[in-house]
Amino acid sequence: MPINVLLVDDSAVMRRMITRTLQLSGVPLGAVVPCANGAEALEALRVSRVDLALVDINMPVMDGEQFLDHVRADPRLAPLPVVIVSTESSPTRVQRLRQKGALFVHKPFTPELLRDTIHSLPGLAHDPAAPTPAPPGGDLDF
Amino acid sequence: MIACTAPRVVGVGEFVVSTSDRERLVTYALGSCLGVAVHDPVAGVGGLLHLMLPDSTIDPVGVDQPGRYVDTGVPALFRECYRHGARKERMVVKVAGGAFSNRVFDHDAFQVGRRNLVALRRMFWKNGVLIHAEDVGGCLTVRTMSLFVGSGDVVLRVNGVDRPL
Numbered sequence: 076m077p078i079n080v081l082l083v084d085d086s087a088v089m090r091r092m093i094t095r096t097l098q099l100s101g102v103p104l105g106a107v108v109p110c111a112n113g114a115e116a117l118e119a120l121r122v123s124r125v126d127l128a129l130v131d132i133n134m135p136v137m138d139g140e141q142f143l144d145h146v147r148a149d150p151r152l153a154p155l156p157v158v159i160v161s162t163e164s165s166p167t168r169v170q171r172l173r174q175k176g177a178l179f180v181h182k183p184f185t186p187e188l189l190r191d192t193i194h195s196l197p198g199l200a201h202d203p204a205a206p207t208p209a210p211p212g213g214d215l216d217f
Numbered sequence: 218m219i220a221c222t223a224p225r226v227v228g229v230g231e232f233v234v235s236t237s238d239r240e241r242l243v244t245y246a247l248g249s250c251l252g253v254a255v256h257d258p259v260a261g262v263g264g265l266l267h268l269m270l271p272d273s274t275i276d277p278v279g280v281d282q283p284g285r286y287v288d289t290g291v292p293a294l295f296r297e298c299y300r301h302g303a304r305k306e307r308m309v310v311k312v313a314g315g316a317f318s319n320r321v322f323d324h325d326a327f328q329v330g331r332r333n334l335v336a337l338r339r340m341f342w343k344n345g346v347l348i349h350a351e352d353v354g355g356c357l358t359v360r361t362m363s364l365f366v367g368s369g370d371v372v373l374r375v376n377g378v379d380r381p382l
Contacts, residue, residue, distance in 0.1 A: 096347075187348050217296055
């Protein structure tokens, strides 16, 4: 069944890069819901059904950790798998985020690391028989 | 397990594509060079490439050996696989090599291994290819890479020890 992904990052370039990685990862991708900060993401969760959230930390209005706290405090949203994708370098903060049930991918990351992290989530293990969708055409070498 | 014939050697700056399920392709002495193994399990096509350098534009007379360079070798390898029925979305891609050429990172003046990896990642990203497994980097690490065409298994020999990739 296709999974819907909430993608929260204030950088449009990063959102595009993560979306492309998702498309190439072999995950059966449904809708990608893009948001520029935690407050937008909470609003999106009110009206959209999502199966996974990929969240930056340092964003205006509401940062990723505040967003995570809101999610975990809401019994309806608490089970949502959250992957933090951030430049955050404080081991204390990273540990705290992990204790709140989030996985962590450090920027800069390789697309393979993000793919493998997503596949490590329950129910999202890679199916080797599933073909990886080819990217949209364009200026390709092969 | 399929019994393999004698290994077919892929030389430095060369690539070989095979559809023989009894064949093992092998390339030796991957230091800063990169080995790229690709396999389409449905079409039964496997290929192995031994890249030397990132960019062919430094060598206008080297166009007759596209396998030397990332920007010419990778497209040539994939296109040859397509010619034998492989499809990009089924290809399993594994990479090894790209070591530093000195014991100390800062003493590797040309950073060929790192530049090869950057160029390869850029090429793959642009063309929508993710690497399934890799064993790259390290200092003065020399790797031998083998691809079993029948199974798609890749085996690395590093410091005399074989291990699957």
